[in-house]
Amino acid sequence: KAGVTQTPRYLIKTRGQQVTLSCSPISGHRSVSWYQQTPGQGLQFLFEYFSETQRNKGNFPGRFSGRQFSNSRSEMNVSTLELGDSALYLCASSLGVAKNIQYFGAGTRLSVL
Amino acid sequence: AQTVTQSQPEMSVQEAETVTLSCTYDTSESDYYLFWYKQPPSRQMILVIRQEAYKQQNATENRFSVNFQKAAKSFSLKISDSQLGDAAMYFCAYRRETSGSRLTFGEGTQLTVNP
Numbered sequence: 296k297a298g299v300t301q302t303p304r305y306l307i308k309t310r311g312q313q314v315t316l317s318c319s320p321i322s323g324h325r326s327v328s329w330y331q332q333t334p335g336q337g338l339q340f341l342f343e344y345f346s347e348t349q350r351n352k353g354n355f356p357g358r359f360s361g362r363q364f365s366n367s368r369s370e371m372n373v374s375t376l377e378l379g380d381s382a383l384y385l386c387a388s389s390l391g392v393a394k395n396i397q398y399f400g401a402g403t404r405l406s407v408l
Numbered sequence: 409a410q411t412v413t414q415s416q417p418e419m420s421v422q423e424a425e426t427v428t429l430s431c432t433y434d435t436s437e438s439d440y441y442l443f444w445y446k447q448p449p450s451r452q453m454i455l456v457i458r459q460e461a462y463k464q465q466n467a468t469e470n471r472f473s474v475n476f477q478k479a480a481k482s483f484s485l486k487i488s489d490s491q492l493g494d495a496a497m498y499f500c501a502y503r504r505e506t507s508g509s510r511l512t513f514g515e516g517t518q519l520t521v522n523p
Binding site for chain 2: 326328330337338340343346347350352353383385387389391395396397398399400401402404
């Protein structure tokens, strides 16, 4: 069974640009969560999508948005990039029930110059 | 809000020895889940072990075991017979029973295994 796939693995953007990151969950998983990992703030929850609906949202500005498609694939978008958005963005998928284990992808490393 | 604290930024252990990583958390919930995740240099977050708060028995997975003290809100990870491949950043994480899949992570403990 294929794991969680995140694309691209690396991305370099400049301030003011926008970026879209993609996450393909494990087959059959309906929940996709996104996390931002930085040396200063650690791992922070961005949002969770379940069956195409945002179920949870972290404390991030409106520049961070996401969506989920009918095949459970999810995209995360960051508009008007700032230097502080440089981070590792991790995606995790699960069946969506509270008991279920979340499986993480390898992440997308975003560098904003 | 729930918080998770890992007070040991770095730990080291000799190969084949035992090491314990500490984690404390703060919550007013009675039903929740606790996890230890491992993040090697490849950055892939890997689940090491999971504990359900309603279970009194401590979880074990091969060389990995936890000491779950619900009243003290403590959740430590013991790694026995440490191997070089255990070297990684270890994160303690909390999830409410009713919060979907949202995880709250601690700051992490960098574990070094010396040959």
